[in-house]
Amino acid sequence: MRVTTAxxxxxxxxxxxxxxxxxxxxxxVIGLRRRTRLLTCPCxxxxxxxxxxxxxxxxxxxxxxxxxxxxADVYRIDCGACLxxxxxxxxxxxxxxxxxxxxxxxxxxxxQRMDKTAVSRLLRCSWEAVDHIVTRxxxxxxxxxxxxxxxxxxxxxxxxxRGRRFLTIVADHDTGRVVWVGxxxxxxxxxxxxxxxxxxxxxxxxITLDGSSIFKSVAEQRIPRARICLDPFHVIGWANEVVxxxxxxxxxxxxxxxxxxxxxxxxxxxxxxxxxxGAERLDERHQTILNGLRRHSYRLWRAWELxxxxxxxxxxxxxxxARAYLNQWCTAALRSRIPAxxxxxxxxxxxxxxxxxAVELGLSNSRLEGINAKIRLxxxxxxxxxxxxxxxxxxxLCLGGITITLPTDPRPGA
Ligand SMILES: [Zn+2]
Numbered sequence: 194m195r196v197t198t199a200x201x202x203x204x205x206x207x208x209x210x211x212x213x214x215x216x217x218x219x220x221x222v223i224g225l226r227r228r229t230r231l232l233t234c235p236c237x238x239x240x241x242x243x244x245x246x247x248x249x250x251x252x253x254x255x256x257x258x259x260x261x262x263x264x265a266d267v268y269r270i271d272c273g274a275c276l277x278x279x280x281x282x283x284x285x286x287x288x289x290x291x292x293x294x295x296x297x298x299x300x301x302x303x304x305q306r307m308d309k310t311a312v313s314r315l316l317r318c319s320w321e322a323v324d325h326i327v328t329r330x331x332x333x334x335x336x337x338x339x340x341x342x343x344x345x346x347x348x349x350x351x352x353x354x355r356g357r358r359f360l361t362i363v364a365d366h367d368t369g370r371v372v373w374v375g376x377x378x379x380x381x382x383x384x385x386x387x388x389x390x391x392x393x394x395x396x397x398x399x400i401t402l403d404g405s406s407i408f409k410s411v412a413e414q415r416i417p418r419a420r421i422c423l424d425p426f427h428v429i430g431w432a433n434e435v436v437x438x439x440x441x442x443x444x445x446x447x448x449x450x451x452x453x454x455x456x457x458x459x460x461x462x463x464x465x466x467x468x469x470x471g472a473e474r475l476d477e478r479h480q481t482i483l484n485g486l487r488r489h490s491y492r493l494w495r496a497w498e499l500x501x502x503x504x505x506x507x508x509x510x511x512x513x514x515a516r517a518y519l520n521q522w523c524t525a526a527l528r529s530r531i532p533a534x535x536x537x538x539x540x541x542x543x544x545x546x547x548x549x550x551a552v553e554l555g556l557s558n559s560r561l562e563g564i565n566a567k568i569r570l571x572x573x574x575x576x577x578x579x580x581x582x583x584x585x586x587x588x589x590l591c592l593g594g595i596t597i598t599l600p601t602d603p604r605p606g607a
Contacts, residue, residue, distance in 0.1 A: 208284035209265065220260030232281040235288040238274040245269050251286050253293045254600060263293060287329050295600035301330040302597040305590055324583040331586040334595045339372050340390050345556060347401040348408050350378040351568050353584060364564055366556060371564060371592040374585045383408050387415040401556050403427045422551035423544050425507045431540060432500040435533040436468050439496040468497045471504060495529050507552060515552040564592055
């Protein structure tokens with residue numbers, strides 16, 4: 194069998210024959226000959242007339258440990274639809290790519306599952322190449338249909354560049370997918386999401402927001418019929434701040450447990466954990482500390498108890514009783530004589546409807562918190578992104594519900 198025939202059988206390239214095979218220092222270079230004179234513009238327009246040509250190489254999947262490159266003439270065409278000279282689209286690679294589609298699909302599939310360093314080492318290509326490839330593959334897969342059938346959504350911000358810059362993330366509560374990445378934390382970034390949604394905004398029934406949300410007024414304006422829910426995570430966060438400030442005010446004075454004298458550092462830490470952690474995570478020693486606080490530092494104990502009662506609001510209260518329970522909690526908190534709780538009650542009453550709605554509809558931003566955690570992981574795994582587009586593309590790739598077909602997967606109809 195001739196070597197070109199052998200490579201033809203192995204490669205099965207669309208639209209080209211293997212013409213020549215050379216073993217070079219960089220790897221195997223496979224020269225290709227087209228099966229047809231018909232050339233295709235990236236826009237889909239076809240022609241037989243050529244403007245000019247150049248020789249180009251694409252990296253393809255390795256043979257063993259050998260790098261493989263495809264080489265062919267690429268033509269520029271004077272496109273009758275784009276009305277300008279463009280480089281034709283070859284059947285085995287995406288426009289402007291220097292890697293074949295098979296190679297790029299493999300990179301994208303791996304990037305969904307492992308860190309960029311591992312991908313770049315395994316496939317022997319640079320981080321920048323991985324970023325470029327992911328951006329191209331995502332651009333091909335991302336589809337406006339993802340914005341169909343959005344009924345319950347959540348919006349949150351995520352920081353990048355060590356907390357100095359922010360993205361706006363919109364997720365679908367029902368599928369858990371990220372459907373929108375706004376390249377900023379602003380009302381404008383959120384408005385752009387609704388602009389893209391167009392008439393489909395009418396389908397949105399509920400939206401979850403975080404506490405100090407700059408997104409609230411946009412939501413009220415663009416989806417006036419949707420119920421706005423305030424994320425429990427943030428409300429509990431407010432209560433934890435009260436506990437924390439009470440702890441700091443009381444800590445220098447309280448004895449821990451029944452022991453007299455100044456508590457040791459370790460005991461302080463343990464007490465701090467006891468008041469901060471959820472009640473269900475405490476052991477006997479923590480209970481002893483709390484009992485001691487109840488006797489000797491009632492105010493801190495009460496701050497802890499009110500925080501736990503607010504957590505119960507999300508954990509065990511029947512949604513039908515949500516509003517009554519929250520009202521009772523506010524009354525009790527006002528009686529506590531802890532000034533920070535008075536401020537908190539004001540805040541809760543201001544957002545009362547949104548807080549109760551979250552319990553009634555069983556919605557929280559926990560899904561978005563989960564997404565945020567994954568995005569932080571993507572950032573860590575990526576060790577920095579060339580630019581915002583690359584980070585955005587990686588977020589869509591990993592969290593946007595994109596399915597990549599591997600070159601080794603059975604082809605439909607094959
Ligand atoms: Zn065109």
